[in-house]
Amino acid sequence: MTxxxxxxxxxxVIGGFGAIRLVTSRNVVHxxxxxxxxxxxxxxxxxxxxxxFVAWVQVLIYVGxxxxxxxxxxxxxxxxxxxxxLDNQQRGIAALVGAGVLAxxxxxxxxxxxxxxxxxxxxxxxxxxxxxxxxxxxxxxxxSVLLLAALVGAVVIARKDEGPAEPPERRVPLIGRRQPTxxxxxxxxx
Amino acid sequence: MIPEIVAATIRLPFPLIFSAVLFSAGVYGVLARxxxxxxxxxxxxxxxxxxxxxxxxxxxxxxxTGQVFALFVIAVAAAEIGIGLAIVILIYRNRETxxxxxxxxxxx
Numbered sequence: 001m002t003x004x005x006x007x008x009x010x011x012x013v014i015g016g017f018g019a020i021r022l023v024t025s026r027n028v029v030h031x032x033x034x035x036x037x038x039x040x041x042x043x044x045x046x047x048x049x050x051x052x053f054v055a056w057v058q059v060l061i062y063v064g065x066x067x068x069x070x071x072x073x074x075x076x077x078x079x080x081x082x083x084x085x086l087d088n089q090q091r092g093i094a095a096l097v098g099a100g101v102l103a104x105x106x107x108x109x110x111x112x113x114x115x116x117x118x119x120x121x122x123x124x125x126x127x128x129x130x131x132x133x134x135x136x137x138x139x140x141x142x143x144s145v146l147l148l149a150a151l152v153g154a155v156v157i158a159r160k161d162e163g164p165a166e167p168p169e170r171r172v173p174l175i176g177r178r179q180p181t182x183x184x185x186x187x188x189x190x
Numbered sequence: 191m192i193p194e195i196v197a198a199t200i201r202l203p204f205p206l207i208f209s210a211v212l213f214s215a216g217v218y219g220v221l222a223r224x225x226x227x228x229x230x231x232x233x234x235x236x237x238x239x240x241x242x243x244x245x246x247x248x249x250x251x252x253x254x255t256g257q258v259f260a261l262f263v264i265a266v267a268a269a270e271i272g273i274g275l276a277i278v279i280l281i282y283r284n285r286e287t288x289x290x291x292x293x294x295x296x297x298x
Contacts, residue, residue: 023219098218150269
């Protein structure tokens with residue numbers, strides 16, 4: 001076993017452990033922190049596969065931004081603790097499906113790529129940039145428009161509704177709804 | 191195409207099996223979790239499994255297309271989780287719960 005293989009094995013074991021703890025943990029904040037471990041290990045495996053730029057993008061976007069977003073939304077939504085509150089009744093079937101997917105994938109991987117080796121080459125970030133801006137300019141622009149649309153859409157969806165709403169009594173009754181506050185505009189109208 | 195500087199090898203099944211483990215854990219999480227934020231985290235896990243595969247095959251084939259595609263996947267995943275969490279927060283504000291089996295407005 002070569003040095004990079006050993007390092008990759010260590011990263012993969014830690015990352016796989018984090019992934020499994022992520023989906024079985026009983027505390028949502030612990031699950032988010034296990035997600036940090038797994039994403040960091042995935043970033044480390046990118047480094048070992050000589051994809052340096054992708055590794056730093058992974059660290060910046062996933063570990064930096066998405067985890068913060070997830071933790072904030074866990075704080076904004078009341079996160080219950082406990083197996084019954086977090087998991088549904090189909091745990092057994094879900095575990096069966098997951099194990100089946102894993103077994104099938106491992107069989108197919110061993111069958112198809114059993115003896116293949118990756119010989120690692122150094123990849124400069126300039127080459128990645130050249131590839132993006134020479135061969136993939138149109139997808140790049142489409143992704144930028146998509147990100148803008150997602151940004152505007154997320155703001156529109158998540159902000160509080162401040163328009164002249166219908167009277168609170170006539171809204172659809174929902175379970176455990178908070179007491180609707182009368183907005184000052186409606187007070188004036190009455 | 192790419193100058194050879196590092197002369198080291200990794201067996202190809204290593205990253206592929208790592209990615210398979212991540213993907214299966216994500217499948218289990220999506221199917222078994224009730225909390226919508228945990229479901230979104232499991233989806234991120236599955237997208238990361240795809241990215242590991244893309245980067246591994248990019249290194250195996252000596253081409254950069256896989257890495258560029260992984261970058262695109264990361265960007266789309268960021269957009270997806272932003273929109274997803276916005277929807278989750280909106281559902282929580284309206285219904286005081288984010289359990290995916292209690293949110294059945296579109297179910298008939």
